[in-house]
């Protein structure tokens with residue numbers, strides 16, 4: 001049956017624009033500034049101008065940050081219940097004005113009213129309700145944390161109001177104040193939101209909204225008054241932001257692009273999978289970071305599935321986004337259309353088959369038909385690049401291991417779909433896919449209670465859920481951290497064996513790679529001197545090549561990640577036991593190197609720390625969420641993979657153990673650069689490891705220059721995270737800057753030290769969170 005047009009009325013939305021004279025200033029300190037230099041906001045469906053908006057200047061950003069700073073203590077002092085009431089009012093007002101918001105969003109963005117009405121608005125309101133709850137519970141559930149302070153938030157144009165709620169709701173719940181920048185194509189619903197903030201009783205300065213292009217974003221990113229940045233957008237800009245904030249101490253969360261696989265096994269309900277695919281790649285014209293843009297279908301059902309898919313594509317309706325019966329609306333801007341056309345043309349040029357249903361595109365505005373590309377190679381641009389349009393690339397596979405390998409053949413890791421009627425297969429495959437969200441027999445489901453965010457170059461940090469709250473909180477123990485003690489490395493690189501050394505070459509500690517002692521590749525050594533200046537021993541001068549070998553060994557030790565947490569705990573206890581058996585020897589070594597009188601205490605504390613993380617190994621469990629769906633969402637704490645660790649110089653044994661133990665307790669493998677000044681506590685551990693059933697390659701140790709080796713770790717493409725805690729502010733900044741290339745997770749101590757004896761500063765969930773990332777697996781029920 002054909003449906004006639006059923007357009008939604010735009011009367012109220014147009015009246016609201018008129019009421020503002022179709023010209024907007026910025027929203028700072030609960031007041032509108034006079035409009036400044038203007039740019040047009042265009043309806044992408046018919047190219048008509050909706051309003052003129054202000055391009056904020058850096059002075060405007062200064063004013064917004066100052067207003068947020070001034071308002072922050074008062075907002076925090078309002079208390080959890082006070083904030084919860086305001087946030088509840090915001091949720092209610094979003095619902096009360098939901099149709100106005102939905103229509104305005106459709107006018108501004110070009111997405112269909114069906115989506116803004118049924119998806120964007122309900123989810124945005126839910127986000128404020130959910131986070132009103134966290135505000136209420138903050139004192140109880142996050143007692144050891146405080147608000148970060150002033151938060152800068154920058155969002156893209158694909159879900160303007162929804163992204164606003166994902167950003168602003170957790171920030172406010174935690175007691176922060178906000179400087180928010182919508183995307184230049186789609187600022188209108190943020191400006192309408194500003195008005196409801198006033199109605200809801202949000203105090204002046206708590207929410208500030210500045211409009212404009214990327215230069216406004218840059219001004220926010222660089223602003224010294226900003227304590228945390230939250231960004232959603234392209235991986236390219238995410239990288240720039242990582243570089244720009246390196247060494248600034250600003251907290252950072254990045255939600256970036258994706259190229260998410262949509263896997264269909266031969267036993268899947270194929271008709272349901274086709275509908276899932278429609279929701280996955282044609283939802284919001286494919287302008288979705290987690291769009292299922294790579295179809296991987298089992299070879300045995302490929303032809304049948306693609307035939308069903310083409311038939312379904314033929315029935316997709318494309319046209320006025322305000323028409324309630326439309327499936328596909330307009331693209332946000334002609335520039336996106338050109339980009340998509342270019343990529344589809346590249347596929348044609350490479351001989352791929354491009355299927356598009358015959359559909360008439362409206363004359364004005366930016367439109368692109370639903371598109372299916374077959375015959376592309378795995379390395380083709382359309383198979384690797386984020387197209388961000390209604391374009392699906394289909395490939396086939398034969399076996400589950402092959403599909404896991406294909407699914408992970410991308411620099412991204414945001415989401416994945418797995419379709420099969422075999423739950424064992426689904427739950428076997430889901431953890432093997434490197435992605436922050438896996439939907440089983442469903443697609444593009446979101447809920448405020450379930451964290452969302454990526455692995456790899458899809459960014460880091462999570463939005464939603466308990467884990468999302470931590471992005472907007474600072475542990476109180478961070479405030480108590482002492483200044484890093486200055487410990488000078490006693491020898492420079494490439495120092496020769498001191499003349500007349502009484503020890504000879506057998507006092508040279510080797511590297512520890514793949515469970516074996518290895519000579520440094522460069523055949524250089526450095527002398528290590530004791531606190532009294534006397535020569536103690538030599539260690540190898542690690543090089544780029546040694547790190548490469550260590551990373552390779554760490555990758556080969558993947559069995560550790562698959563081992564049970566019980567098994568990992570046993571190994572940690574065993575290391576503790578064997579360390580205790582040689583406690584005196586370790587204490588003597590520490591005393592000789594550092595001159596401390598506390599050497600025995602340090603050994604005891606190290607043994608206790610091993611017990612501590614052995615205890616955590618099988619207790620850092622995930623969660624089972626019950627979002628508004630018939631089913632559950634299982635949030636797993638997964639290891640990051642291979643972590644490069646640069647240890648502190650103070651407490652050379654305890655510092656080493658305090659960083660290595662949590663990492664391996666959760667299933668990571670590590671490449672460790674021990675204290676540059678006092679590395680012998682680490683090199684003495686080789687025999688302890690060898691007698692403790694620690695599989696080779698789980699812990700690899702490369703001695704040498706912290707600066708040089710940290711640089712190599714940060715630029716290595718096969719390392720997932722780098723931690724640096726040796727008190728070098730410059731070195732830490734460099735790690736953050738260099739890690740931007742492959743968007744590694746970083747945990748750096750900066751110029752501050754850490755009291756390694758304090759469990760609050762060197763333990764707890766905050767440390768475990770650095771060693772893991774959350775994957776949410778959505779499992780709907782029903783037959």
Ligand code: NAI
Nearest residue numbers: 155156182183213214217218233234237256257289386388
């Ligand atoms: P973008 O990443 O440039 O823009 C996102 C936001 O960042 C906007 O508010 C923009 O004004 C701001 N921005 C731009 N440059 C900035 C800078 N140097 N510093 C701080 N803020 C800056 O994304 P754009 O240009 O709108 O889209 C380009 C491509 O990015 C798309 O084709 C798509 O592939 C990808 N994209 C991915 C999104 C996602 O959710 N993963 C969302 C939007 C775009």
